[in-house]
Amino acid sequence: MAKPRIFISSTFFDLRQIRADLDRFIKEMGYESVRHETGNIPYGKDEGLEEYCYREVSVIDMLVAIIGGRFGSNSQHGDYSVTQMEIKTALENGKQVYVFVDKNVYSEHQTYLLNKENETIRYRFTDNIQIFKFIEEIEKLPQNNTIHQFETAQDIVLYLREQWAxxxxxxxxxxxxxxEVNLIKGLENTAKTLDQLVTYITEEKKGNESVIKEILLSNHPAIERMKxxxxxxxxxIFSNVQELNTWLDARGFKIEDYTEILDIYLWRNRRHTLKKDYIIKVHKSLFDEFGKLKVVTEDSWDPSLIQDEIIPLEEPNPTISDDLPF
Structure with missing residues (x-):
């Protein structure tokens, strides 16, 4: 099973005990610790040793950087130390980096910031002001530049435990x-496909809108309402008043003649056995001047355009005869 590989970057001799404590903690967490002193870095013969360190940093998952008061070995890359270049390599490769600075060093770093121009000042807890310059460089980064102070290895362990949790x-x-994300992506793909399909049909049937109109009519909200x-x-499917009337007539509904002077069509189905009149009213604005069903989308649909109603039939009053039975 794959494990997160965590590179421990620091000077060696002054921080070797902290490195060992962190190595133990990382392994207890079930992760893989990468340290040069334990042979975790494969060195070759074609380049300087530090280059293989940087190459290893580029393939790890996280880097834990510990900055103490010793500058360490000079790198072949400018005024940086090897440790500092390891940190820079991790940052440049987008790795998760945790930077820990000795509490005394960080406190003295604040003094350095106030006395940058004073080259005669001597610092107690560091052997090279390049350490302060590097801390300042990290703090100016726009991201991935959290710095945490420590006094003991336990401070680092507690912080990392919380972070990884x-x-x-x-x-x-x-x-x-x-x-949820997969569903959204699926909907986006479907919408894109439909958009391409509509574009294709529009281009293919340009000048012949009957196909598009037929598609829209097949999903007309008026048809769904009647169903x-x-x-x-x-x-x-009905596309005009005549087809609608034929369908309703087959189901026992008869159109009322007087509706010609109204703004609605009215169909009545009289159920004598149930003593009820079933009425359907359809607004004439749904149809054009030739009686053809207009194209209406679901967004612009008004439910009041088609209404239904049930009216109880009145019982006839019995007639009273004036003739006496004698």
Missing amino acids: GLFQRFLKEETRVT KILGVKYKV
């Missing part, structure tokens, strides 16, 4: 959203 919790939270009123489950 937080990363794991965030991972679990993001995992629960994978299904709901009548409790119809099968597919129904």
